[in-house]
Ligand SMILES: CC(=O)N[C@@H](Cc1ccc2ccccc2c1)C(=O)O
């Protein structure tokens with residue numbers, strides 16, 4: 001395929017409730033979508049992608065304005081110069097640009113979408129998905145009080161979510177976890193995510209979480225602290241899970257070899273795209289490491305693509321693929337719904353969802369056109 005034009009659509013979608021983590025408190029979802037048009041042997045085809053970069057560089061070094069800039073000035077010109085562009089080679093073509101995995105992933109996603117429309121394949125079948133629905137977990141933000149944490153989690157359990165993940169940070173960890181276990185018992189899947197808020201000095205404190213039968217503890221230490229996570233894993237019973245640290249298949253191999261990750265949270269944007277994410281899935285399965293699909297508060301476009309990836313056999317733990325309604329009053333695609341703790345895996349051509357032009361218009365703050 002030959003890339004002929006790109007439009008980046010920056011959007012801001014209000015969240016149903018503020019979402020607080022150890023590193024920020026968001027009240028809207030800011031991201032950009034990639035609308036890419038290609039000349040193919042089936043005529044002119046448009047593919048869509050989504051960048052998961054946040055508005056500020058607080059989860060990782062990427063952020064919306066940087067993704068738009070690096071795409072306009074470096075990534076798009078490289079792809080415009082490729083005569084026969086394929087999804088499987090986007091990462092290779094972009095390899096000389098250092099970093100910016102989320103910006104690269106958004107472009108690769110648009111190439112995947114167009115390529116699937118040409119081949120008439122669903123993303124699920126392209127990847128080798130094996131199930132028609134995946135268990136739907138929910139990520140719960142830090143609440144003002146322990147009582148509010150219990151109330152919010154009770155509501156998600158009543159909705160039927162397959163697993164609860166609670167954000168924690170120093171000072172808001174043991175008490176809310178203990179209260180939730182006291183309120184709802186031990187029979188539901190419960191895990192925590194610290195978003196790198198602790199250090200090894202906190203090891204004795206974090207070990208107290210071992211009393212609550214958690215499925216895993218996600219990224220307690222810093223992104224660069226792979227060796228330190230291996231040290232902490234030796235001190236805790238709760239399985240160690242990495243998110244921010246797993247920036248590539250190579251980082252996943254290092255983390256597994258060092259014993260820093262018994263579980264890996266897979267996020268295509270964080271690793272440069274769905275093709276690299278599948279490599280991490282395959283590598284983890286080969287090493288007996290469980291993986292689950294993480295979330296970046298994606299629109300329905302990313303949510304649908306994530307559900308297809310999560311339908312691979314190695315995704316043995318419920319992921320953060322929640323219903324659209326967990327975050328948004330309205331999505332820019334068809335609503336992703338959770339039924340009986342499950343989210344359906346789209347199996348129609350491409351990602352199986354369509355961007356609604358009216359809703360895109362409503363939530364768009366800027367459109368940036370990029371031509372060869
Ligand atoms: C669902 C979940 O917990 N996601 C990330 C953190 C996160 C949290 C909040 C976000 C808000 C806007 C965009 C991306 C975001 C990512 C995580 O697993 O660490």
Ligand SMILES: [Mg+2]
Nearest residue numbers: 193218219243
């Ligand atoms: Mg996380």
